[in-house]
Amino acid sequence: MDTFPLFLNLQKQHTLVVGGGDVALRKCRLLLSAGAQVQVVAPTLVAELAQWAAQGQVVWLARDYQSDDVIGQRVVIAATDDTPVNQQVFADCEARGILVNVVDNPALCRFIVPALIDRSPLQIAISTGGRAPVLARLIRTRLEALLPQGYGTLARLAGDLRDAVKARFGDNERARRRFWQSALEGPAAEQALAGDSAAAFAQLQTQLAQADDTELNRGAVYLVGAGPGNPDLLTFRALRLMQQADVVLYDNLVSPAIVDLVRRDAERIYVGKKASNHALPQQDINALLVTLAQQGKTVVRLKGGDPFIFGRGGEEIEELAQNGVPFEVVPGITSAAGASCYAGIPLTHRDHAQSVTLVTGHRREGEIELDWPRLTNPNETVVVYMGVAQAPRLCEQLISHGRAADTPAAVVQQATLPQQRVLIGTLATLPQQIAAAQIKPPALIIIGNVVSLADKLAWYRAQQTA
Missing domain, CATH: 3.30.950.10 (Tetrapyrrole methylase, C-terminal domain)
Incomplete structure (x- = not known):
């Protein structure tokens, strides 16, 4: 990972844009939409930016940039076509530990302004680390068509119910996560996407009141075929389960690129086998699957190729069946x-x-x-x-x-x-x-x-x- 992804809370925070042209206008618009207090330093401004200054939406310093301008700023963006000025802005911010972005110059950036899909409070940021911003915008355009505006409503309703869910399940993080996985893919989600937020919220409240603790705390095992190695060949079902797992057991034939798609905070256990070199004997793998499921965990057994073609999946589900552990086999493209x-x-x-x-x-x-x-x-x-x-x-x-x-x-x-x-x-x-x-x-x-x-x-x- 070349850059660390994060979202900044800039509500009522002081920010600075150096430059008064069209690029500066776009950056000011973005900062204002995030609730920032924006100061602009430039000898002249384009018409729309000048209008904002006259209306008090931004503070305009009608002069050339000075090094002291960065003092007290949370974020600074240099948007001029003057290379020495941009370099000076970067140096001044570096000396004071201030986040700085010099537009179209990744080498002089401590943060990147990504292409953004805004379904507030849901936001999706896409970045190429400044290397190919046109590609980031292209991907954003494609994703825009796949994400209805209703997802923002759904995110807001989930936020409204968050305290009630936490009170209902306490410190049982696994039960909370399973409740949300079910709720956000059920009728409430459909109602929110259809624009009926009141009905969606009522449905979420009903689901919370009727939540079955026994069911939410029950463990299960999913034998998932990871295919021959290329992540693009995973099934949708496989990827979805990998993102929901509490723990993942993966073997030697599962490529690192596929393991990287597992939910970030899931426990990962390597149980690979090579000729005459088994990280964990098969009997121990079988027993471990049972033990983890009996602890209430959602377990994904990630297997190269298909679980039922020389993957010993049959042996594993025999053990699960004998111990009464719920399981599912998800086929994969065999090698x-x-x-x-x-x-x-x-x-x-x-x-x-x-x-x-x-x-x-x-x-x-x-x-x-x-x-x-x-x-x-x-x-x-x-x-x-x-x-x-x-x-x-x-x-x-x-x-x-x-x-x-x-x-x-x-x-x-x-x-x-x-x-x-x-x-x-x-x-x-x-x-x-x-x-x-x-x-x-x-x-x-x-x-x-x-x-x-x-x-x-x-x-x-x-x-x-x-």
Whole structure:
């Protein structure tokens, strides 16, 4: 995070704008809307700003800037086209520890004025750290269309009810949060968005009076598929639950970018597994899920790919069911789908493969054992999860059981992420290619004639993103 986001309360606070042009006018308008007392120093003012000065909305010092002008100011904005003056304003503020912004010069800013979506008291600020303000405005325009004015009403009503909710639930922060999550997504929200604030407030009061303490304090576990790594491939349901969790257990295949989307104050527990190196044995993970839920917590078990495809999700929900813990499984894009799409390798194709089989290369007692004869059909695609370390034996066994040595094969490392790597070879050559390129997990192996399409489809994708 390059800058620290915050909102300043400038009600009746002294602020200074240096400059009297159109840019200064816009900054004064923003400060006045926040309730600030605005002083402007400039030899001349544009017409609208001069009118404000005549009406007493701003205080105008009709002269050039002087260093003492910043004394006593909460915030200073330099909005002139005079570089030496802007630099002097910044230096004077720095010497006195005053927040300063020099318009269009990020290097001389202690704060950034963001693009703003105003649904007061709800506000959304968008910033690029001063690097691309046009992009921030573009994003603001898109978000404006998604946020009805009624959200401001809903925020105001929630504020009006805040003390009553706190009195009702006391120090039970979890129950308070769950009440608000339910209330702000229910009928009251719809009424507020429709413009009926009285009905919305009455509905909130009714929900508060009828709140069930037992239900609000009940724990639950959500097994959430995090997909193959790219945050854009998360489901809406997954993201929503990640933002509501009290605690999140995540494994080795969940990318850091996805973990960053978890609610900021949720507890995060790493339970990842690597070959012969388990942060927490599976039995302990199962027991921990039960314990956390029985403590009344909302638990998200974040799993790479899909929980039910080599994710051991079935084992975890068996334990939950045996202990009477409520649970839900949220599917995710499995790694086979993500890797094949991003590598340009269709898993099925009318001319190349009429079926696909997913297997795991995870070994038991040091040896990979699969139904080798079953995997030799030339019209079938085989996708091997967790098979990089066993690639030599995997390819050797497939060839010895009848699959052609020149069958196309690929390995996709860190699929769907910017650092994705794809190696194309054959059953005969892939193990050596993996060793030479030092491919490490997470990686997926795809075997079958569909791999021959990779160059053609990867070329198309490159053209589309060029």
